[in-house]
Amino acid sequence: MPLKVYNSLTRQKETFTPLLAPYVGMYVCGPTVSGESHLGHARPYVTFDILFRYLTHLGYKVRYVRNLTDAGHFEEEGKEAEDKISKKAVLEKLEPMELVQKYTNLYHWAMALLNTLPPSIEPTATGHIVEQIEMIKQIMADGYAYEVNQSVYFDVEKYNTDFSKKGQPYGILSGRILEDQIDTTRELDNQDEKRDKNDFALWKHAPPEHIMRWQSPWGEGFPGWHIECSAMSTKYLGEKFDIHGGGMDLQFPHHECEIAQSTVCNHTMPARYWMHNNMITINGRKMGKSYNNVIRLSELFSGKHPLLLQAYHPMTIRFFLLQSHYRGTLDFSNEALQASEKALKRLWEAYEWALSQFGVRSAGLGVDRELDEKVLKLVNEFDEFMDDDLNTAKVVANMFELVSVINAVKDKHIAADAISAATFSLLQKQLTLFIEDIFGLKMGHADNNGKLDGVLQLLIDIRKEARRRKDFVTSDKIRNELAELGVQLKDEKDGGMSYTIAS
RNA sequence: GGUCCUGUGGCCGAGUGGCUAGGCAAAGCUCUGCAAAAGCUUCUACAGCGGUUCGAAUCCGCUCGGGACCUCCA
Numbered sequence A: 001m002p003l004k005v006y007n008s009l010t011r012q013k014e015t016f017t018p019l020l021a022p023y024v025g026m027y028v029c030g031p032t033v034s035g036e037s038h039l040g041h042a043r044p045y046v047t048f049d050i051l052f053r054y055l056t057h058l059g060y061k062v063r064y065v066r067n068l069t070d071a072g073h074f075e076e077e078g079k080e081a082e083d084k085i086s087k088k089a090v091l092e093k094l095e096p097m098e099l100v101q102k103y104t105n106l107y108h109w110a111m112a113l114l115n116t117l118p119p120s121i122e123p124t125a126t127g128h129i130v131e132q133i134e135m136i137k138q139i140m141a142d143g144y145a146y147e148v149n150q151s152v153y154f155d156v157e158k159y160n161t162d163f164s165k166k167g168q169p170y171g172i173l174s175g176r177i178l179e180d181q182i183d184t185t186r187e188l189d190n191q192d193e194k195r196d197k198n199d200f201a202l203w204k205h206a207p208p209e210h211i212m213r214w215q216s217p218w219g220e221g222f223p224g225w226h227i228e229c230s231a232m233s234t235k236y237l238g239e240k241f242d243i244h245g246g247g248m249d250l251q252f253p254h255h256e257c258e259i260a261q262s263t264v265c266n267h268t269m270p271a272r273y274w275m276h277n278n279m280i281t282i283n284g285r286k287m288g289k290s291y292n293n294v295i296r297l298s299e300l301f302s303g304k305h306p307l308l309l310q311a312y313h314p315m316t317i318r319f320f321l322l323q324s325h326y327r328g329t330l331d332f333s334n335e336a337l338q339a340s341e342k343a344l345k346r347l348w349e350a351y352e353w354a355l356s357q358f359g360v361r362s363a364g365l366g367v368d369r370e371l372d373e374k375v376l377k378l379v380n381e382f383d384e385f386m387d388d389d390l391n392t393a394k395v396v397a398n399m400f401e402l403v404s405v406i407n408a409v410k411d412k413h414i415a416a417d418a419i420s421a422a423t424f425s426l427l428q429k430q431l432t433l434f435i436e437d438i439f440g441l442k443m444g445h446a447d448n449n450g451k452l453d454g455v456l457q458l459l460i461d462i463r464k465e466a467r468r469r470k471d472f473v474t475s476d477k478i479r480n481e482l483a484e485l486g487v488q489l490k491d492e493k494d495g496g497m498s499y500t501i502a503s
Numbered sequence B: 001g002g003u004c005c006u007g008u009g010g011c012c013g014a015g016u017g018g019c020u021a022g023g024c025a026a027a028g029c030u031c032u033g034c035a036a037a038a039g040c041u042u043c044u045a046c047a048g049c050g051g052u053u054c055g056a057a058u059c060c061g062c063u064c065g066g067g068a069c070c071u072c073c074a
Helices: A039-057 A084-092 A096-113 A126-141 A156-164 A227-237 A248-266 A297-302 A314-322 A334-356 A369-387 A392-410 A421-438 A451-468 A472-484
Strands: A004-007 A012-015 A023-028 A061-066 A145-148 A151-154 A200-205 A221-223 A241-247 A271-277 A280-282 A330-332 A487-491 A497-501
Touching: A004 A271, A023 A039, A023 A227, A039 A061, A039 A241, A039 A271, A039 A280, A039 A297, A039 A314, A039 A421, A061 A227, A096 A297, A126 A145, A126 A151, A126 A200, A126 A221, A126 A227, A126 A248, A151 A248, A156 A248, A200 A248, A227 A241, A227 A248, A241 A248, A248 A271, A297 A314, A314 A334, A314 A392, A330 A334, A334 A392, A334 A421, A369 A392, A369 A421, A392 A421, A451 A472, A451 A487, A451 A497, A472 A487
Parallel strands: A023 A061, A023 A241, A241 A271, A280 A330
Antiparallel strands: A004 A012, A145 A151, A151 A200, A200 A221, A487 A497
């Protein structure tokens, strides 16, 4: 079964076929590094990380481009239009680039903890000023942009008129009709400069107080909101590429503007599949700056936030995201995160036990046909569910059904050879593939050269000895005090003992 | 106001018209020196009202509730 993905452009699931197999070009809108990443940011990066990993698993050679916006997005609150980065730089008495570096580092730190693979290319807006200027010049030459007071604006009206005839009106992605927009747009800064309210800036003239500024044919200034993505995706992925991803809130106007700019320059719709992840909500409300309800990733990992009852491990966050489908909203709560934490622990312990059974299994004379087939079915459905628009939630559900089987074997409720050796080995292989390689889950093991294990083994031996003597005072002391240190001992059915260390 | 999305058991969340997703929580049982862990069992829900259908959580209509975008935003 081929991979199908939901394309926002056509509003339906479509079979994914790359333009130039086995190569796949994927562009994902990255963060604006003028502040710290929050839980909401984790969603697209984890979602598209999983897509990246899955496409790679399917054998595609993926070039994954995810930009860093380190200049050029403006806040237009109140009366002054200021470059977001330079504004904050003044407040914190930092060089703009120092600030950008700081937040870039923090972002990379969080991404690494969440175990997202680095993209193939991570271009910055400031590193592509030349490309952006060239693109603007071309749009002007084609008559779709005009200059006013050293700023350049895109002529949306003209674009819409001309490209509607070619079946690509402005608003094609978000389903908006330009005529309906006109009266609803709010009063914004510099409206008087624009010929039409829907026009958007390609290049902005920099007032004297702006620190970040570049020379351009129109004077000193900085690039507009959307041009960087058009310039960088064209440069690294070509005029037409396979996948463009990002959060749903970018659909309009950001992606719509990107389409318009790129189409004028390259005479083609830039991306073939547009994929958008949904929002993370808190108490049913979107997490966002405007609502003042953001939980930064560093706060989430440390537990330091009024809304948090505890710290959450990055893998708990990742797993939490996997338990729902990326196109649905996902509601944050301590309860939900705690449920994910426990669930992941259970999954991981069963998985590790299953892996430890390499070569331990007998030839399997007493194979339970029905059970064996059930396991095979559950394992084989992993691919099927992923192919259906990355339904990680269903894969996870199957994994838990397998956890029950694994635990039953472990506890000897099911005979060790009830599952055939071939099925068991496939189970091990597929669990590793999906849990670690595709879902990117990873549980840290303190690397101490087995010394800790040795120490614990010693304590376990002492406790076993004590129990044999029915010296329960000693055995309970060992168990209870280790528990306080976060090491949980488990007595097993056959008299064995194992331990787990709380993270 | 415009354009959309959405309403699932105590909580979180899948769900292609017929085959009780899954997780967490709760209760009982098994195992255990006692626990923990694990296993088994129980809790069979789809906002309301109509309609289509042999059959609807799933399709259609209305009502009510929630949300997103239209402005920086993942």
